Amino acid sequence: MRTRGTTLVGLLAVLGGPACYSSSSGGDEGDAADVRPDDAGPETLAPPFPTRFVLRLVSDIPETLYVAAWEASSTAGHWLTLRDGGTVLAKAENCSICDCAECPACSVCGAPCAQLSELVAGTAGVEYRWDGRKWTTDGACGAHPCEAPEAVPAGTYSARFCWGTGRGGTAPCDESLVGESCADVEFTLPDPDGVVEYVIDHGG
Structure with missing residues (x-):
């Protein structure tokens, strides 16, 4: 079982909150390894809960989004934003902020290359493998703020998937994206099989 959201793109402009939440059989699309032990119930698991997020495009004509x-x-x-209520979760380390674990050293990176990726109809789509942690900037490394990872507990969260035409x-x-659209899908941690998927349905 996996968490899946699907809707026609033409309806996205009128969707207000998290939409199209369901759990359905993965079929051939569920080829990612289940991150949970076969005999484990939710109460036996402890965070973090690694989760795989997938965005796919299906269409009855050759088509590419970005x-x-x-x-x-x-x-x-990034095409994926995770939220806890109204709070955005920093799902990955920001290399422009000091890592608290490396203090007193504070090596940071420059601006990333803002280059779009293709989302081609009929392919496996794009995916992001989240390690189940959020990064917080409560600490300090000398005169600089620093960030550290924290496991995200079990609960209900929202994933926002975005793409452009x-x-x-x-x-x-x-x-930059042209003609950007987004859709929200609610999911739970731990997810039944560690996969949250959104399908952009253009027919087919």
Whole structure:
């Protein structure tokens, strides 16, 4: 069993809250390994809960959409945003912020290359493997803030999947989405098989 959301793109403009939540059999699409032991009930598991997020496009014609995938720690730089209520979860380490575990050293990175990825109809789509942790910036490394990982507990959360119909900006490292659409899917931790999927249905 996996958590799945599906809707026609033409309806997205009128969707207000988390929509299209269901659990259905994965079939051939469920080829990712189940992250849970076969004999484990929810009460026997402890966080973190690794989860695989998948965004797919199905269409009755050849079609390509686009997603941002250059910075998983950023909501603007990635097609997947996770929320706990109204709070965005930093699902990945931000290399522009000091890692508390490395103090007193504080090595940071520069701006990432803003390059879009293709989402092609009829393929396996794009996926993000989340390790089940959020990164918080409650600490300090000298005069700089620092971040550290924290396991996200069991509960109900929301995943926002976003994509665009075209490329904007300038290639290769200053691209942006054109015609952006998003859809929200509620999911629980731990998920039944560790997979949360959203299908953009253009027919077919």
